[in-house]
Structure formats: structure tokens, C-alpha cells
Amino acid sequence: MNLLRKWLAGLFSLSTPEDEPSNEVHQPDRGSALTVKQLQKRFKDVHDARVQQLHHDSRTVTLFYVRSLIDVEKLQVDILFPLLYGQKDHTDHAVVSDQVQPVPDLEQAIHQSLQGAVIVFTEGNVFAVKIPSTLSRPIETSEQEQILYGPKDSLSEQLEQNLTLIRRRLPVPELKSCMFNLGTLSKTDVALLYMEGITNPELLRTALEKTSNVDYDAFFDSSHIGAFLEDHENSVFPQFQHTDRPDAIAAALASGKIVWLVANSPFALIAPITFFDMFQSPEDYVQRWTVGSFLRSLRFFAFLAVMILAPMYVALTTHHYYSIPLQLLYLLMESRSEIPFTPFWEATFMLxxxxxxxxxSLRMPTKSGQTLGIVGGIVIGQAAVEANIASNILIVFIALTGVASFLVPNYIMTTSSKLIQLLLLILAAWLGMWGVIWGLVFALIHLTGLTSLKQPYFAPLSPMFWRDWKDTVIRVPLPKMKHRPAYLNPVTSSRTKRKI
Amino acid sequence: MSTGTLFNHEQPLQPWFWAVLVNRLQIGYFLLILPKILVYPYMLWVILMVGLVSSLNLHLIGKCLAIHDGFMKGVWLRVWMVPAIGILLLKMTLIVRGYAGVVHQFLFPSIGISAFIVLMLVAALYLAKHGMTTVLHFCVIAFLASVWATILYGFLAMPPEAHYSYLYPLIPFQWPSNGFESLLSVWSAFAGPEYLIVLGPWSGGKRLTKYLLAGHVFSILEYTYLFFVSLVFLGSPYLKTVEFPVFNLLRYVQLPFFERLEMIVIPAYMTPLILIISLLLLYLYGALRILLNRNRKPAHTRGLFMVSLAVAGYLLMVDRWLWTTEIHRRMWEQAQMYVVGATFALAPALFLGYYAMQSRRRRNEKTG
Incomplete structure (x- = not known):
């Protein structure tokens, strides 16, 4: 590259910003005057902002760019070389790029250069050539939603790359994408994806309206944007599905859902979702339908167990010990006889x-995490029993709760269940089983009233959509799933006729 | 919750929801006391007979539901609201105070009844604040959360626990002394769907009679089944002496890992009651708005909250002074039996009569 640069410098006098310049183009009546000087003034003290002048055959072309944001190799091959050897009358035609845009004013020039564009000043013309740096980590396996069988690729921080992964799975022109630039400081690119001819237009209108109304200074992750799009900000339940799996995103789009891809975030947002979507894994469709259905039902059972096992222990041992069969009660009494705390404090401490x-263990490096698991699981568990802090039976319940929490594929949903569990624990200590069930009824009321992108969150249960039960708690064989989810009210409901 | 959304009815309720609603509205407080009132085996026929007769009322309610043009206006409507509020409060008293009393008696004798009254109202208010559509949608949850308990009684319906000899005599030799009370209590037990007559805007103008009847038939089966189990397990002589036999029966069910199932079934039974209470809260708020001539203004959540606060105060007062003994309980049950029986019998017919009068008047105005 240096050789090419030397060769170019020898042929034409490539100059540095210190030498120079005054190639000014004034744009009449378009806000601030668009000049190289003005740009330099705005980028004062930005050390990687560069100005280069090319002189050749009495032509002078000035380039302005922020070096850390552009692809330097592309600058040399796609811009510098063609500018000097290309058509002399039409400089913008000479540039080898499909990302050439005229720049009307100073603000646009600033915006474009911060998006990885080179601003090219020629006599009487200013245009931007977008050659952003494609610095990114390679496509890796998803760490959050690991599966044994099925596609292994996952999204990265590179928006264009993420779009490629999705478009490869849905190579049809009906896959539409609307771009937004959100954040007055972060200028985050957000792509809103949907399938024309499938996604309900009313749903799309709501999504577009909500996205357009987002007003904040900086977004560094998709979840930050999700916080502005959700219907119920105080709910503990996630109203968007966060996923980094392109196959899950493509499946959601094909169902008629809407997807947000956010630059610099490897997680896409999917909406509308239902409570039941949180328990689905792409692997359900890889397994035999009977096995897939069993595993999915097991996840619901595990979710319920996470929430109520410890509160039930507290309720039964505090208020309803006479509900426990005699043999079991003897064991429990023996186990608890030396413990100086009430069941509530015992359970709270262990949880x-x-x-x-x-x-x-989540925040620590993998190897240390394993050690922590051993220390926590065996040493603390055993020590707690021997020190008479917790009973053996509670340790079994807590261990079950801990393992069961990993069955739910959506980690955000798992963390929500912890909060519910703690609230139920308090209710169990106060009002026993009545308190636990009162809390669960309260949660069910909350779920019935919840919406995701204005669609019912507790569908297909309430409101009831019979057809959607084919892919909710159980899943029927794929050829039998001939319709898209009814709660999404898709334009084309049938999956079998190619009407799109 | 934004203002004005409490009574929104953008989308009609799905037809099957009406069946579930009818069923859960009927399975209220009377389910708990009915077997004790009926006692004798031949009363099984009374359940079936009254169930059949009351299905005619369901036909009328189905017709009421098809009306959704908001014909009810004027001074007379405001006058009607006065007894309506009284009836709503009476129904709410029996459901909330009655159930809280059961929880106090069976589960927590050491905790005051008022705590349960307040907690139930809090849950009902939380549901009601989501608006009428959400309340109606909740009926599926209320159904699923409580209907499973009926399966548990299956353990007691088979020999050797059950004694089928208790089923005799199936034909009465003489008219029982409490015959009228039994008839009335069964009739009142089927009451509840009359509250649906004003929900026409949520029906989308569909013919829903068959769905209402489906829910009603399920209620008949449920009542018959529970009375049958109470009878064959406890027998008439003992059944007379048992308070709340439906819950008491569960004490005899033993599972390998759990006993005294009433600890779970009584709380689960709260779910349909919360549905009914939230519906009554919304009705009460709506009735007050009509009475105060404010029904053209948007329905505020704040207003609903104030109404709920007033209801909570009223129920706590009832608990403190007007429902303190078993005699009081019996009085409230009797009052409820007569009033609810009358509203179930008359409300649909009056509604349709009023509608016919209004329609005729409007026709005359157009032609004249």
C-alpha cells in the first residue's frame, strides 16, 4: 500500500493538510457555507481528521475524511486512483463506488464524514463517497442461545454484515428495510425490517411511528432503543425478543413480525412477541416433534418451578405443615430441627x-466460573447444611430452582422470574399458599393486560387463538403448521401458497 | 393507562369467551353453599330442572347481547341506576366478604378478614384498570385456574369412598320443608349471566345464544357433579351439618406428596371471584357515571380508583358491623338469594321490553 501511495505521490503532488489549502466551494442558500476551512474548523482538535489535495492537469481535488472511520485501502484504490486517472470532466463518475452522494451543506458533510465517508471537493461540486471501515469481529457462534443442531452463525456489531446474514436466509425483494438514524450524539443506524405482503400494515405503522418518535442523545445497544419502543416500561416481562441468531430473526420475519437491527449491537429486537415465544428455541424444530414438544413443555414447568418451589417450601413449613404427609413431615422436622431461622429467612438467604x-460465574472467565460453580454448588451447599443455616430439603429445592432457571432459553425472562420468585417468597411468609396464589393471579392479570407493539402479550391464551396452539406449549409437525400466527393478523396467513 | 380506555370496545370478544364467561359468572359463592342447602338426593332433579328453565333466560340474554346501538338514554336510565348500584353492592358483599370469611375459617383464623377483603379488591382493581376488554379476556385464565379443581373430587366419587346408597330416594315421598328455598337457591346459583346484557358493544352484534347455552350446560354439569360427590361421600344426614361442603370434602383427598388440598383449591377459587369483582367494579363505576350524568366524559382510571376505595370502605364497614356472626351471614345469603334470583329472572326481560319501547318510539318519531 505504501508503494502505491509513493507512486501516486510521485506522479501527482499529494499534499498534507499542513501545506495547504483553499479549495473552497460555496453553496448558496443552504445553511452554513460548505468549505474545507469550515469543516476543518468544526473538526478542530480531532487528530484523525485529514485533508488531502490532489493536483493534476490544472485540476485540484480536495478530500476530507476522518481516518479512523474509513477503509484506507478503499480510499486509495476506489477514490484516489480513479480521481487521478478517471474522467476529467465528471469527477464524481470517476470514483469506483456505488455509495456516492451529493453533499448539500456543511451539516450533511459533517454527518457523512462521521459515517465513514470521504468528502470530495472539486471545482463547483462536493460529494461524499462512503467507504466506512469494516472493522468487526468474525461471525461466531451464539453464546446466549446455544443449540446442538442447527445453524451456528450469529450476529455481530456490524450492521451491514447482519443484514447480509438475514438477506441470505430470505432472498426475496419483499424483505424491506427502513433506515433510521437515532441518537443526537451516537448517530446510531437502525434498520427496521419487515416482510411486505406478510406483516400487518397497522403493525408496521405502529412500529414506524414509535421508531420515528425516539428522541435521546446516545444509544449503545439495541436494548436501549427497545426501552423507547415498549408499551409498558414498568413491566418485569420483556416485550421484545433479543436474539443474535439470524435464523430466529428470519423465522420471525417470515411469520410477520418486525425486526430492528441496531449498529454496534449484536442483538436484534423482535416484536410483537408473546409470553410463550420466550420458551421457544430454534432446536425445537430440529428435534422430532414429540421430543420438541416435550422439551418445550418442560421449560414451562421449569419456569413455574423457578417461581414457586422456594415460596411453596416457605408456605408449607410456615403455615400449612399439616398439608405435608406424615413421613415427609418427619424428614422435614428432622432436617429443620437445628436451624435457628424461620423458613423465610432460610430460603431468602439461600436464594x-x-x-x-x-x-x-456469568461475569468471570470460563475457567474461574467453573471453579466458582464447584465452590458454590458443593462447598457452600454442604457447608450451609452442616452449619445449620439451611435444611437439606431446601438445598434440594434451591438446586432444582437453579438448574431449572437455565431451561428457559430467554435469559431476560429468567431474570424476570427471579424477581417474581422473591415477591412470592414474601407473600408466602405472610399469607402462605393463599399469598402465593394471590401473587400468581396478580402476575396473570398483569400478563393479560400486557401488550407488545400493541398486540396482546398473552396470546394465544387470552385472547384465544386456537390455531396458534399448534406452536405454543407443544409444536406439531412442521408440515401441519400451515398458517402464520393469527394474533399477528398477517396479510397472508397461509405459509403454503406463495402469494408474497 | 390513558383516560377513556376503560370501556373501549374496538374488537368484539371471541364467541367462546362468552361461554366461559357465563360459566364462571354462575360459579360464584353459591357453589360453596349449595350442597348444604339441597341436602336430599332428589334435589339432583331440581338442579337439572331449574337449569333447563333458566336456559330460557339465557336465550333472552343472547338477544340482549345482539343489541349494541346504545339505545339506553334519558332520565329513566338514571333512575334505574339507583337500584342497580344497590344490587351490585349486595352481590359484591356476598362474594368478597363471603369468600374472605371462608379463607379466614379454613386457612388463616389468626389473620383478620379485612386483610383478605383489601387484597382481593386490590387484585380486582388492578384487573379492572386495564379496561373492560381485558377483564373479559381474563375469563379464560379464571376458568383454567379453577376448573381443574373439579377433577380432584373424582377421588371421592368412586367406591369405596363413595356410598351410592346415599343416592336413595331419588324420587321424593313428600315435598321437603325447605323446598322453596332449595328451588330459589338453585335459581340464584344460575344467576350471573344477566350482568352480560349490557355488554352488547363487545359482542359485535353476533348471535351468541348457543355459546351462552354451552357455558350454562357446563355449569349445570358442574353443580350436579359437585352435589353428587358431596352426597355420595358425606350422605344427606351429615351433609346438613357441614359448612361449605365443597371445600370440606377436599380434606379427605390424600395425595402421596400433599394432603389437605383445600390449601390450594381455596386460593385457586379466588381467580373467578376476582373476575366477577372487577366486572362489578367497572359496572359500579359506569352506573355512577350515568347517575351523575357524566357518561359522555372519558372514563378515568382515577374515577375507578375512587369508586374502588369507596367500595373497600363499605366492605370493611360491613365486615366490622353488619357481618359479624353466623346469623348475619345467613341473612346476607337470604337477601342475596331473593335479590339475585329476581334480577336474573327480570333483568333480561325488562331490558328487552325497554328496548322494544324505545325502538317503537323511534320508529314513530321517524314516520310522524
């Missing part, structure tokens, strides 16, 4: 310990 261990 908090489990949460601390889990959070710790």
Missing part, C-alpha cells in the same frame, strides 16, 4: 446466595 454465585 440470594445462589443468585450471587450465578451472577459471579
Amino acid at each position: 440470594l446466595t445462589l443468585e450471587i454465585l450465578k451472577e459471579g
Whole structure:
């Protein structure tokens, strides 16, 4: 590259910003005057903002760019070389790029250069050539939603690359994408994807309206944008599905859902979603339908177990010990006889310990995490029993709760269940089983009233959509799933006729 | 929750929801006390007979539901609201105070009844604040959360626990002394769907009679089944002496890992009651708006909250002074039996009569 640069510099006098310049183009009546000087003034103290002048055959072309944001190789091959060897009358035609745009004013020039464009000043003409740096990590396997069988690729921080992964799976022109630039400081590119001819137009209108109304200074992750799009900001339940799996995104789009891809975030947002979507995994469709259905039902059972096992222990041992069969009661009495705490404090202490261990192991490097697992699971569990802090039976319940929480594929949903679990624990200590069920009824009321992108969150249960039960708690064989989810009210409901 | 959304009815309710609604509205407080009132085996026929007769009322309610043009206006409507509010409060009293009393008696004798009254109202208000459509949607949850309990009684319906000899005599030799009360209590037990007559805007003008009847038939089966189990397990002589036999029966069900199932069934039974209470809260708020001539203004959540606060105060007062003994309980049950029986019998017919009068008047105005 340096050789090419030397060769170019020898042929034409390539100059540096210090030498120079005054190639000014004034744009009449379009806000601030668009000049190289003005640009330099705005980028004062930005050390990687560069100005280059090319002189050849009495022509002078000035380039302005931020070096860290552009692809330097492309600058040399696609811009510098063609500018000097290309058509002399039409400089913008000479540039080898499909990303050439005229720049009307100073603000646009600033915006474009911060998006990785080179601003080219010629006599009487200013245009931007977008050659952003494609610095990114390679496509890796999803860490959050791991599966044994099925596609292994996942999204990265590169928006264009993510779009490629999705478009490869849905290579039809009906896959539409609307671009937004959100954040007055972060200028984050957001792509809103939907399938024309499938997605309900009313739904799309709501999504577009909500996205257009987002007003904030900086977004560094898709979840930050999701916070502005959700219908119920105080709910513990996620109203968007966060996923980094392109196959899950493509499946959602094909169902008639809407997807947001956010630059610099490897997680896409999917909406509308239902409570039941949180328990689905792409692997359900890889397994035999009977096995897939069983595993999915097991996840619901695990979710319920996470929420109520510890509260039930507290309710039964505090208020309803006479509900426990005699043989079991003897065991429990023996196990609890030396413990100086009430069942509530015993359970709270152990649950908090489990949460601390889990959070710790998530944040630690993999090898240390394993050690922490052993220390927590065996040492603390055994020590707690021997120190008479917790009973053996509670340890079994807590261990079951801990393992069961990993069955739910959506981690955000799992964390929500922890909060519910703690609230139920308090209710169990106060009002026993009545309190636990009151809390669950409250949660069910909350779920019935919840919406995701104005669509019912508890569908297909309430409101009831019979057809959608084919892919909810159980899943029927794929050839039998001939319709898209009815709660989405898609334009084309049938999956079998190619009407799009 | 934005203002004005409490009574929104953008989309009609799905037909099957009406069946579930009818069923859960009927399975209220009377389910708990009915077997004790009926006692004798031949009363099984009374359930079936009254169930059949009351299905005629369901036909009328189906017709009421098809009306959704908001014909009810004027001073007379405001006058009607006065007894309506009284009836709503009476129904709410029996459901909330009655159920809280059951929880107090069976589960927590050490905790005051008022705590349960307040908690139930909080849950009902939380549901009601989501608006009428959400309340109606909740009926599926209420159904699923409580209907499973009927399966548990299957353990007691088979020999050797059940004694089928208790089923005799199936034909009465003489008219029982409490015959009228039994008839009236069964009739009142089927009451509840009359509250649907004003929900025409949520029906989308569809013919819903068959769905209402489906829900009603399920209620008949449920009542018959529970009375049958109570009878064959406890027998008439003992059944007379048992308070709330439906819950008491569960004490005899033993599972390998759990006993005293009333600990779970009584709380689960709260779900349909919360549905009914939230519906009554919305009705009460709506009736007050009509009475105060404010029904053209948007329905505020704040207004609903104030109404709920007033209802909570009223129920706590009832608990403190007007429902303190078993005699009081019996009085409230009797009052409920007569009033609810009358509203179930008359409300649909009066509604249709009023509608016919209004329609005729409008026709005359057009032609004249």
C-alpha cells in the first residue's frame, strides 16, 4: 500500500493538510457555507481528521475524511486512483463506488464524514463517497442461545454484515428495510425490517411511528432503543425478543413480525412477541416433534418451578405443615430441627446466595466460573447444611430452582422470574399458599393486560387463538403448521401458497 | 393507562369467551353453599330442572347481547341506576366478604378478614384498570385456574369412598320443608349471566345464544357433579351439618406428596371471584357515571380508583358491623338469594321490553 501511495505521490503532488489549502466551494442558500476551512474548523482538535489535495492537469481535488472511520485501502484504490486517472470532466463518475452522494451543506458533510465517508471537493461540486471501515469481529457462534443442531452463525456489531446474514436466509425483494438514524450524539443506524405482503400494515405503522418518535442523545445497544419502543416500561416481562441468531430473526420475519437491527449491537429486537415465544428455541424444530414438544413443555414447568418451589417450601413449613404427609413431615422436622431461622429467612438467604454465585460465574472467565460453580454448588451447599443455616430439603429445592432457571432459553425472562420468585417468597411468609396464589393471579392479570407493539402479550391464551396452539406449549409437525400466527393478523396467513 | 380506555370496545370478544364467561359468572359463592342447602338426593332433579328453565333466560340474554346501538338514554336510565348500584353492592358483599370469611375459617383464623377483603379488591382493581376488554379476556385464565379443581373430587366419587346408597330416594315421598328455598337457591346459583346484557358493544352484534347455552350446560354439569360427590361421600344426614361442603370434602383427598388440598383449591377459587369483582367494579363505576350524568366524559382510571376505595370502605364497614356472626351471614345469603334470583329472572326481560319501547318510539318519531 505504501508503494502505491509513493507512486501516486510521485506522479501527482499529494499534499498534507499542513501545506495547504483553499479549495473552497460555496453553496448558496443552504445553511452554513460548505468549505474545507469550515469543516476543518468544526473538526478542530480531532487528530484523525485529514485533508488531502490532489493536483493534476490544472485540476485540484480536495478530500476530507476522518481516518479512523474509513477503509484506507478503499480510499486509495476506489477514490484516489480513479480521481487521478478517471474522467476529467465528471469527477464524481470517476470514483469506483456505488455509495456516492451529493453533499448539500456543511451539516450533511459533517454527518457523512462521521459515517465513514470521504468528502470530495472539486471545482463547483462536493460529494461524499462512503467507504466506512469494516472493522468487526468474525461471525461466531451464539453464546446466549446455544443449540446442538442447527445453524451456528450469529450476529455481530456490524450492521451491514447482519443484514447480509438475514438477506441470505430470505432472498426475496419483499424483505424491506427502513433506515433510521437515532441518537443526537451516537448517530446510531437502525434498520427496521419487515416482510411486505406478510406483516400487518397497522403493525408496521405502529412500529414506524414509535421508531420515528425516539428522541435521546446516545444509544449503545439495541436494548436501549427497545426501552423507547415498549408499551409498558414498568413491566418485569420483556416485550421484545433479543436474539443474535439470524435464523430466529428470519423465522420471525417470515411469520410477520418486525425486526430492528441496531449498529454496534449484536442483538436484534423482535416484536410483537408473546409470553410463550420466550420458551421457544430454534432446536425445537430440529428435534422430532414429540421430543420438541416435550422439551418445550418442560421449560414451562421449569419456569413455574423457578417461581414457586422456594415460596411453596416457605408456605408449607410456615403455615400449612399439616398439608405435608406424615413421613415427609418427619424428614422435614428432622432436617429443620437445628436451624435457628424461620423458613423465610432460610430460603431468602439461600436464594440470594445462589443468585450471587450465578451472577459471579456469568461475569468471570470460563475457567474461574467453573471453579466458582464447584465452590458454590458443593462447598457452600454442604457447608450451609452442616452449619445449620439451611435444611437439606431446601438445598434440594434451591438446586432444582437453579438448574431449572437455565431451561428457559430467554435469559431476560429468567431474570424476570427471579424477581417474581422473591415477591412470592414474601407473600408466602405472610399469607402462605393463599399469598402465593394471590401473587400468581396478580402476575396473570398483569400478563393479560400486557401488550407488545400493541398486540396482546398473552396470546394465544387470552385472547384465544386456537390455531396458534399448534406452536405454543407443544409444536406439531412442521408440515401441519400451515398458517402464520393469527394474533399477528398477517396479510397472508397461509405459509403454503406463495402469494408474497 | 390513558383516560377513556376503560370501556373501549374496538374488537368484539371471541364467541367462546362468552361461554366461559357465563360459566364462571354462575360459579360464584353459591357453589360453596349449595350442597348444604339441597341436602336430599332428589334435589339432583331440581338442579337439572331449574337449569333447563333458566336456559330460557339465557336465550333472552343472547338477544340482549345482539343489541349494541346504545339505545339506553334519558332520565329513566338514571333512575334505574339507583337500584342497580344497590344490587351490585349486595352481590359484591356476598362474594368478597363471603369468600374472605371462608379463607379466614379454613386457612388463616389468626389473620383478620379485612386483610383478605383489601387484597382481593386490590387484585380486582388492578384487573379492572386495564379496561373492560381485558377483564373479559381474563375469563379464560379464571376458568383454567379453577376448573381443574373439579377433577380432584373424582377421588371421592368412586367406591369405596363413595356410598351410592346415599343416592336413595331419588324420587321424593313428600315435598321437603325447605323446598322453596332449595328451588330459589338453585335459581340464584344460575344467576350471573344477566350482568352480560349490557355488554352488547363487545359482542359485535353476533348471535351468541348457543355459546351462552354451552357455558350454562357446563355449569349445570358442574353443580350436579359437585352435589353428587358431596352426597355420595358425606350422605344427606351429615351433609346438613357441614359448612361449605365443597371445600370440606377436599380434606379427605390424600395425595402421596400433599394432603389437605383445600390449601390450594381455596386460593385457586379466588381467580373467578376476582373476575366477577372487577366486572362489578367497572359496572359500579359506569352506573355512577350515568347517575351523575357524566357518561359522555372519558372514563378515568382515577374515577375507578375512587369508586374502588369507596367500595373497600363499605366492605370493611360491613365486615366490622353488619357481618359479624353466623346469623348475619345467613341473612346476607337470604337477601342475596331473593335479590339475585329476581334480577336474573327480570333483568333480561325488562331490558328487552325497554328496548322494544324505545325502538317503537323511534320508529314513530321517524314516520310522524
